[in-house]
Amino acid sequence: MHSFQMFHHIFKLTRWQQFFIGLFSGVFAAAIAINIACIFAELPPKQVVILSIRWLGGLSWINEYQTLLTGIAAVVAAFISVAHIRQQIDQTAQIERDRIEGRKFSARAMLPLALSKICQYAEESGQVVHLLMRHVQEEQVVIPNPRPVIPTIPEEALTVLRDLVEHSSQSERRYYFKLISALQVQNSRLSGILYDIQGHGSLVPTALNFYALDAAEVYAYASGLYEYARDWDKTVPSGITESEMETAIHLVGFWAEEGDELFNQARRLFASGRYGSSD
Structure with missing residues (x-):
């Protein structure tokens, strides 16, 4: 036959x-x-x-x-x-086609671990920002001692995301692009804090809210992929929602009044189209 x-x-x-x-x-x-x-x-x-x-x-x-x-x-x-x-x-x-599908399958199999590392990185970034918020006195940031250590983006997670971008559809790539872009912006801003706390510039206390939202955004984008990573029949989401952002704000370490203030600020950013989709 x-x-x-x-x-x-x-x-x-x-x-x-x-x-x-x-x-x-x-x-x-x-x-x-x-x-x-x-x-x-x-x-x-x-x-x-x-x-x-x-x-x-x-x-x-x-x-x-x-x-x-x-x-x-x-x-x-x-x-x-x-x-x-x-x-x-x-x-x-x-x-x-088989080679591309195999690479995508391999990257998707490693995706849950990569997302876990990205979420951990976002939590550590939130902890740094939260520590600095507790050292604001008279509209100035008092550098804590010992100085906080700025976390680094997990390279192995970026490798998984790169493989997924290379072997995914156009619609899926948009979400990965948003996640990678959020990581890049957040890491760049947070690294700037290290420059400021070493005495080379001024750290504006109000900027800490944006650093906190950066960490929450990274967490929200990463956690939004968990269902897709764990269930083969799921699809990549189109963006993050307000409820996902609110949860992420809490999970990176901001609760009570701090969390409410950040969420209200995030809601305004959603209204302006900063984060895309909303509930």
């Missing part, structure tokens, strides 16, 4: 290919029919049958129709060659 399917695939012809093969075959058959008809017109039927058998069996007709037969053979050979090349192209394309 497998050999038959392969044969059928190789010799599967388009309508135009079928037309030209039929045309050449028809011309060849017509030439033979005309030749036999001419003989019938001159000789008795019995003798015509005998001569036709001798003519076909003796292969003398090959010399008479050598040019036509050569043309037909060339066309058939070309069709077979094209069909074989097409099969090789199809096989190569299938191998590439």
Whole structure:
């Protein structure tokens, strides 16, 4: 059955290919029919049958129709060659599709662990911001001692996200782009705190709210992928919602009045289109 399917695939012809093969075959058959008809017109039927058998069996007709037969053979050979090349192209394309699907499957299998690391990074970032908020005195940030350590983005998580971006659909890539962009912006701003607390600039206390929302945004985007990462039938969400942002604000360490103030600020950002979708 497998050999038959392969044969059928190789010799599967388009309508135009079928037309030209039929045309050449028809011309060849017509030439033979005309030749036999001419003989019938001159000789008795019995003798015509005998001569036709001798003519076909003796292969003398090959010399008479050598040019036509050569043309037909060339066309058939070309069709077979094209069909074989097409099969090789199809096989190569299938191998590439399997490779891409395998890479995506591998990255998706590692996604829960990568998301966990990103969420942990967001929580650690929130802790740094929360620590600085507790050291605001008279509209100034008093640098705590020991100075806080700025967390670094987990590289292995970025590798997983990069593989998913490379092997995902356009709609899925948009969400990964939002997550990676949020990570980049948040990390850049938080690293700026380190520059400020070393005495090279001024740290405005009101800016701490934005740093806290940056950490919450990263957490919200990462946690929004958990269902997709754990269930093969789920799809990548289009964005984060207000309720997800509120939960993320709490999970990165901001509760009570601090959390309410941050959520009200986040709600205004949602209204302005900063975070995209909302409840």
